[in-house]
Amino acid sequence: MMITKQKIEAFKKLISEGQSLISDKGKINAPECEAWKTKCLYTLKRIALHGIPDVEILNSDCAPQMALAQLQIACTSASNWLIRQDSANQTSKQQGKVILCLHCGNKTYMNMVSAHKDHWGDDCTGIWSVNLWCLYFCPVCSKVTLEHNYTFSENEYLDDYGNMRPITETTTLYPHSSSSEAGIPIGIRNSFEAAQKVRHIDGAICALSLRRTLEMVCKDKGETVGNLFTKLQNLSKKGVLPQILDRMASVLRELGNVAAHADDTVNEFPTEFVPDLIEFTDIILNYLYVLPSKIQNIQSKINNQAN
Numbered sequence: 571m572m573i574t575k576q577k578i579e580a581f582k583k584l585i586s587e588g589q590s591l592i593s594d595k596g597k598i599n600a601p602e603c604e605a606w607k608t609k610c611l612y613t614l615k616r617i618a619l620h621g622i623p624d625v626e627i628l629n630s631d632c633a634p635q636m637a638l639a640q641l642q643i644a645c646t647s648a649s650n651w652l653i654r655q656d657s658a659n660q661t662s663k664q665q666g667k668v669i670l671c672l673h674c675g676n677k678t679y680m681n682m683v684s685a686h687k688d689h690w691g692d693d694c695t696g697i698w699s700v701n702l703w704c705l706y707f708c709p710v711c712s713k714v715t716l717e718h719n720y721t722f723s724e725n726e727y728l729d730d731y732g733n734m735r736p737i738t739e740t741t742t743l744y745p746h747s748s749s750s751e752a753g754i755p756i757g758i759r760n761s762f763e764a765a766q767k768v769r770h771i772d773g774a775i776c777a778l779s780l781r782r783t784l785e786m787v788c789k790d791k792g793e794t795v796g797n798l799f800t801k802l803q804n805l806s807k808k809g810v811l812p813q814i815l816d817r818m819a820s821v822l823r824e825l826g827n828v829a830a831h832a833d834d835t836v837n838e839f840p841t842e843f844v845p846d847l848i849e850f851t852d853i854i855l856n857y858l859y860v861l862p863s864k865i866q867n868i869q870s871k872i873n874n875q876a877n
């Protein structure tokens with residue numbers, strides 16, 4: 571017997587049949603209840619033979635309530651097994667996908683060149699998790715991207731067919747970019763991503779986008795008066811931004827000004843600075859948003875343990 575979605579639906583039907591028979595005290599010794607029990611024990615045996623964990627094969631003299639309870643356990647176990655199987659199949663089928671390359675800024679189809687999977691499961695509770703690392707190769711710049719996918723059985727969403735499905739969280743481990751991290755306000759994150767996308771298309775536009783990202787950061791941190799340089803200086807004076815970052819910010823400001831105001835020299839924009847500008851913006855976002863968010867996470871973990 572193959573465990574399929576249809577089979578699990580049939581088990582559920584058998585469960586609800588049993589529930590209504592058992593809840594009616596007059597029927598518990600009736601032949602129809604006995605017939606149901608025979609069907610139930612046969613089903614349990616078939617599920618057990620399939621290698622689904624925690625399925626007990628019962629004797630025919632067991633109480634119908636016992637058979638029903640075992641069938642409920644077996645049904646949960648079988649449906650967890652099926653979800654696990656599904657996600658394993660999806661992984662082996664997934665050979666590549668369209669990714670934004672953070673090295674070259676191209677959004678392109680990349681082949682998956684390697685993968686490693688680590689599976690954990692507790693058969694008593696049916697709780698499981700899967701860690702999957704995938705390595706993709708960019709055909710444009712010949713560099714790799716490492717992704718981590720984490721699936722936890724208890725973290726679910728409702729799919730279009732009304733079934734609970736586990737959510738897979740994907741993070742890019744390499745190359746590192748703060749824009750993929752938690753804690754950065756969505757508008758700032760989008761603006762930074764937009765800058766990264768055009769880095770190889772137009773260095774001047776990239777610098778302008780980075781400047782816009784920094785303007786948004788200043789506004790978010792309560793600095794609204796003056797030009798970008800004054801705002802960054804004020805943030806530095808207040809201690810929000812360390813002084814070393816403030817000095818880098820002024821370099822970015824000057825390059826941004828070149829890109830914005832000298833229309834006739836846009837073509838001469840020093841594109842060799844673009845990677846440094848991106849890295850610098852990344853450091854600022856990391857310092858102002860990502861690190862505090864991580865520290866807060868650690869703090870709340872410590873508080874939870876103390877309570």
Ligand SMILES: [Zn+2]
Nearest residue numbers: 671674708711
């Ligand atoms: Zn690339």
